[in-house]
Amino acid sequence: QQPVQSPQAVILREGEDAVINCSSSKALYSVHWYRQKHGEAPVFLMILLKGGEQKGHDKISASFNEKKQQSSLYLTASQLSYSGTYFCGTEDDTDKLIFGTGTRLQVFP
Amino acid sequence: KAGVTQTPRYLIKTRGQQVTLSCSPISGHRSVSWYQQTPGQGLQFLFEYFSETQRNKGNFPGRFSGRQFSNSRSEMNVSTLELGDSALYLCASSLELAGPYNEQFFGPGTRLTVL
Numbered sequence: 108q109q110p111v112q113s114p115q116a117v118i119l120r121e122g123e124d125a126v127i128n129c130s131s132s133k134a135l136y137s138v139h140w141y142r143q144k145h146g147e148a149p150v151f152l153m154i155l156l157k158g159g160e161q162k163g164h165d166k167i168s169a170s171f172n173e174k175k176q177q178s179s180l181y182l183t184a185s186q187l188s189y190s191g192t193y194f195c196g197t198e199d200d201t202d203k204l205i206f207g208t209g210t211r212l213q214v215f216p
Numbered sequence: 217k218a219g220v221t222q223t224p225r226y227l228i229k230t231r232g233q234q235v236t237l238s239c240s241p242i243s244g245h246r247s248v249s250w251y252q253q254t255p256g257q258g259l260q261f262l263f264e265y266f267s268e269t270q271r272n273k274g275n276f277p278g279r280f281s282g283r284q285f286s287n288s289r290s291e292m293n294v295s296t297l298e299l300g301d302s303a304l305y306l307c308a309s310s311l312e313l314a315g316p317y318n319e320q321f322f323g324p325g326t327r328l329t330v331l
Contacts, residue, residue, distance in 0.1 A: 109258070137315070141322075148220075148306065148322035149259070194259060198315060203272045204249070208258035 108133050110197045112207040119185050119214045127180040127210045129195030138171050138178040139196040139204060142189075149194060152180075185214045218242065220309050220323035228329045234295040237326045241288050241309030247271075248290040249320065250282060253304040262305075265290055266313050294328075302330045 110131045117125050129138060137156050141149040155171035155178055166183040178197075182189055192209040199205075221240045229235050241248050250262040261274035265284035282292045288309075294301055304327050308320035 139319070141320075148324050149308075151319040151321070154317070154319065196259075201272070202313070202315065203261055203264070203274070204315070204320070205261055206251070206259035208256065 108199070109205055110195055110207040112193075112195055112210050114210060115208075116211040117213070119189075119212065121187060121214055121216055122184050123214075125182045125185060125212065127182070127193050127195075127212070129178045129180070129197070129207055131176045131197045131199070133176065133197075133199040135171075135173060135176050135197050135199055137198045138169075139198070140169055140178075140180055141194045141196065141206075142191045143194065143209075144191040152193075182212070185212075187214050187216065190214045220307060220321050222305075222307055222323040222326050224326060225324065226327045226329075228331065229297050230331050231297055231299060233297050234293065235297060235328060237292045237294075237305055237307075237328075239290045239292070239307035239309075239323060241290070241307075242321055245309035245311055245321070246288055247310045247313050247318070248284055248288065249308045249310075250290070250292050251306045251308065252276075253306055253325070254302075259306065262292065264313070271313060297330045299330050302328060304328075 140152040143149040169180045171178045194206045196204045196206045247266045249264040251259040264272040284290045304325045306325045308322045310318040
């Protein structure tokens with residue numbers, strides 16, 4: 108079951124904040140976040156495990172609400188380098204890592 | 217440490233042909249996963265191999281197959297190509313099975329165009 112990401116696209120000015128959401132209809136064991144810059148391979152950002160752990164990666168953090176089967180990625184004080192497509196990947200009882208359709212983020216000066 | 221490598225980087229084929237794509241994981245990584253990426257569909261999971269065994273499979277027709285060798289290198293084969301198979305095919309490796317504790321490292325992908 109492919110997770111649903113929202114919004115599909117975000118446009119920001121440098122310094123602004125953004126939130127990207129990821130939700131699933133199935134109980135989740137973990138949520139993974141990746142970023143893919145144009146023409147490049149996806150790059151790992153973080154993994155969140157059951158227990159509502161909140162992880163951070165520089166000014167990018169995320170939360171995982173296992174009861175709601177949702178995760179949110181928080182980008183604070185965005186930089187030009189944050190531009191790209193963000194994918195969440197969810198792991199359920201099938202042991203597969205299934206990715207969402209992505210959220211395209213563009214940061215302008 | 218060398219990253220994940222995929223060959224070839226670009227392929228052009230015609231409908232009905234078959235194609236084989238190759239992926240060499242990071243040294244020491246035992247899991248290789250394959251994904252199909254098309255605009256608007258995100259990363260669609262094809263299959264995962266671990267220790268030469270297919271551990272998981274996505275919802276793709278039987279025309280899509282793969283295998284993994286004893287050195288963890290993996291190949292993916294698509295037979296009887298269709299126009300809709302045009303996509304970027306990404307492979308990703310991880311130390312162990314892709315799961316809650318293992319990040320995946322992606323290769324640059326193979327761009328397949330079916331005419």
